Amino acid sequence: MEAVIAMVIMVLVFGIAMMIYTNVTRLSLSVRKIRAQAILQEFLYQTAKKSSKDNQHIQVDEFEIEQKVSPFGPGTGLIQIELTAFGENHQQLAQLQQIISDANEAH
Amino acid sequence: MLKASSLYMVIIIALVISLICSALISAAYFYRAQYQLHFQYDRLMNNCNSGIQILLNNGDSSYREPQALSLSGNPTDSIILQKYPWGIFDIGVIKTFSHRDTLWRVFSIANQIDSSKWSSVYLIDEDRPLSLSGKTSICGDARLPKAGVKTAYLDNQSYTGNEHLVKGHIFDSDRQLPPLAGPRLELIRRLFRQPEETGRRPAPSGGTTRSFRLSTRVIRLDDLTTLQNASFSGNLILYSDTTLTIDSTVSLQDVIVVAKSIQVKSGFHGHCQLYATDSLSVGSDCHFTYPSCLALFRSTAGVTDLPGRISLGEHSHVEGLIFTYEKQTGKLPPIIRLAKNTMVSGQIYSQGSLSLKEGVNIQGGVMTSRFLYASSITLYENYLVNTRIDLTTLSRYYLSSPLSPSAGATQHILQWLK
Numbered sequence: 001m002e003a004v005i006a007m008v009i010m011v012l013v014f015g016i017a018m019m020i021y022t023n024v025t026r027l028s029l030s031v032r033k034i035r036a037q038a039i040l041q042e043f044l045y046q047t048a049k050k051s052s053k054d055n056q057h058i059q060v061d062e063f064e065i066e067q068k069v070s071p072f073g074p075g076t077g078l079i080q081i082e083l084t085a086f087g088e089n090h091q092q093l094a095q096l097q098q099i100i101s102d103a104n105e106a107h
Numbered sequence: 108m109l110k111a112s113s114l115y116m117v118i119i120i121a122l123v124i125s126l127i128c129s130a131l132i133s134a135a136y137f138y139r140a141q142y143q144l145h146f147q148y149d150r151l152m153n154n155c156n157s158g159i160q161i162l163l164n165n166g167d168s169s170y171r172e173p174q175a176l177s178l179s180g181n182p183t184d185s186i187i188l189q190k191y192p193w194g195i196f197d198i199g200v201i202k203t204f205s206h207r208d209t210l211w212r213v214f215s216i217a218n219q220i221d222s223s224k225w226s227s228v229y230l231i232d233e234d235r236p237l238s239l240s241g242k243t244s245i246c247g248d249a250r251l252p253k254a255g256v257k258t259a260y261l262d263n264q265s266y267t268g269n270e271h272l273v274k275g276h277i278f279d280s281d282r283q284l285p286p287l288a289g290p291r292l293e294l295i296r297r298l299f300r301q302p303e304e305t306g307r308r309p310a311p312s313g314g315t316t317r318s319f320r321l322s323t324r325v326i327r328l329d330d331l332t333t334l335q336n337a338s339f340s341g342n343l344i345l346y347s348d349t350t351l352t353i354d355s356t357v358s359l360q361d362v363i364v365v366a367k368s369i370q371v372k373s374g375f376h377g378h379c380q381l382y383a384t385d386s387l388s389v390g391s392d393c394h395f396t397y398p399s400c401l402a403l404f405r406s407t408a409g410v411t412d413l414p415g416r417i418s419l420g421e422h423s424h425v426e427g428l429i430f431t432y433e434k435q436t437g438k439l440p441p442i443i444r445l446a447k448n449t450m451v452s453g454q455i456y457s458q459g460s461l462s463l464k465e466g467v468n469i470q471g472g473v474m475t476s477r478f479l480y481a482s483s484i485t486l487y488e489n490y491l492v493n494t495r496i497d498l499t500t501l502s503r504y505y506l507s508s509p510l511s512p513s514a515g516a517t518q519h520i521l522q523w524l525k
Contacts, residue, residue: 002113005114006114009118010117010120010121013117013120013121013124013125014124017128020132021131028135028139029138029139034142037146044153080178096153097153097178097184098157099157099160099178103517
C-alpha cells in the first residue's frame with residue numbers, strides 16, 4: 001500500500017514539475033526576439049549615419065527588416081523612421097521607431 | 108522497512124523537485140522583469156533621442172513652453188519637450204514617460220561653427236594695416252583691412268615670427284564688424300530686467316543648486332555685494348543692481364550672473380556666464396572652463412562717459428566667448444583688456460577695442476574694430492606684439508553661441524545638465 005502511495009505521489013510530483021517546466025519554457029523570452037531588437041537598434045544607428053534614407057526591405061541573417069520612412073512635420077528637416085523585424089512566416093518579432101534628422105550625422 | 112523508507116524517499120524527492128521548480132519560476136520571473144525593464148528603457152531612450160532631434164532642428168520659439176507630443180499617435184510613446192534660452196545658449200528639456208517609468212534628459216544647445224565665416228582675426232577696415240612685432244603668430248584664415256599686414260619694429264623688438272605673417276588665406280574685411288544676432292541680443296537684454304519684488308526669498312549666502320528641469324530661480328543680491336564661501340549651480344540667475352565681487356572661494360557652475368559691475372577675485376575657478384553693464388574685471392590666475400561667457404552689454408547709452416571694460420588678469424584662462432555690445436556707440440567705445448600671459452580658448456568679439464599685452468595666447472578667433480598695444484609710454488593702434496592667435500588649436504568639438512556671427516545653422520548638444 002505504501003509503495004502504491006509513493007508511486008502516485010511520484011507521478012503527481014513529476015507531472016506537476018513537467019507542467020511547470022513546460023510553461024516556464026514556453027512563456028520565457030525568445031532569444032530571437034531579443035536578437036531582433038538588438039539588430040534593429042544597430043540598424044537604426046547605421047541608418048542615421050547614412051545620407052539616403054528610403055523605404056526598403058533588407059535581409060539580415062534570418063530576419064527580414066522593413067524600413068518605413070515618413071516626414072515628421074513640414075519644414076522640420078526631420079523624418080520618422082519605423083523599423084520592423086520579421087521572422088519565419090512573416091511573424092513580427094520586434095518593432096522600433098524614432099525621429100531622426102534627414103541630414104547626415106557628421107559632427 | 109523497505110516500504111516505509113520508500114515513502115520517505117518520495118517525500119524528500121518531491122521536496123527537491125519542488126525546490127528546483129520554485130527556483131526555475133523565480134529565475135524566469137526575474138529574467139522577464141529585467142528584460143521588460145531593459146526593453147522599456149530602450150523605448151524611452153529612443154523617444155528621448157527623437158525629442159533631442161526635434162529640439163536640435165527647431166529654430167523658433169515654439170517649444171519655449173513645455174509641449175507634449177505623442178510619437179506615432181501611441182499614448183505610451185509620449186514626450187514633453189521644452190527649449191528655453193539660457194544666456195548665449197539654449198537649454199533643452201525632454202521628459203519621456205511610459206506608464207510609471209520616466210526618463211529625463213536636460214542639455215544645453217549650441218551651434219556648429221560656419222567655416223565660411225570663421226577666421227582667426229577679423230579686423231575692420233579703417234584704411235591702415237595690421238602691424239606685427241616680436242614673436243607674433245597668426246594661424247588660420249584672416250579677414251584684414253585692404254592695407255594688409257606688415258612687420259614693425261616696436262619696443263626694441265623686430266618681428267621674429269614665421270615668414271608668412273598669416274598662416275592661412277587673407278580676405279578683405281568690411282568697415283563694420285559682422286553684427287551679433289539680433290534675436291539673441293534681445294533675449295540677453297531681458298536678463299537685465301529687474302526681477303519681480305513679490306514673493307522673493309532672501310539670497311542664500313551659502314549658495315544653492317537648482318535643476319534645469321525646474322523654472323529658473325532669480326536670486327536678488329540686494330545687500331550681498333560680495334559672494335564668498337558659497338556654491339551656486341544650475342538654473343539660477345544671480346542679479347545685482349550694483350557692483351558684485353565674486354571671491355575665489357565661490358563655486359559657480361552653469362549659473363548666470365547679472366550685475367552693473369562684476370569683479371572676480373584672483374584664483375577663481377568655475378564655468379558660468381557673467382553679464383555686466385559697466386565693467387567686468389577678472390583677477391589673475393582665474394580659470395573659466397568651457398562653456399563660459401564674459402559679456403559687457405549695454406542696451407542703452409552709458410550713464411557715464413566712462414567706456415565699458417572687460418579686463419582679464421595675468422595668467423587667467425577663459426574657455427568660451429568674451430564679447431562687448433553697445434546698442435548706441437558712445438564717445439568712448441568699450442574695451443577688452445587681456446593682461447600678460449592670458450589665454451582665451453574660444454571667441455572674442457570686441458565691438459570697440461581689444462588691448463593685448465605680451466604673451467597673450469588666443470586659441471580661436473578674434474573679431475575687433477581695433478587692436479591696442481600699450482607700451483610704457485605709448486599706445487599703439489593695430490599692433491600685435493608677442494601675441495599668438497591660432498585658430499587651428501581650437502578643439503574641433505568647440506561649439507559657438509548662436510549670438511556669434513560665425514555660428515552656423517546646425518545645432519548640437521553642448522553639455523549634459525542636471
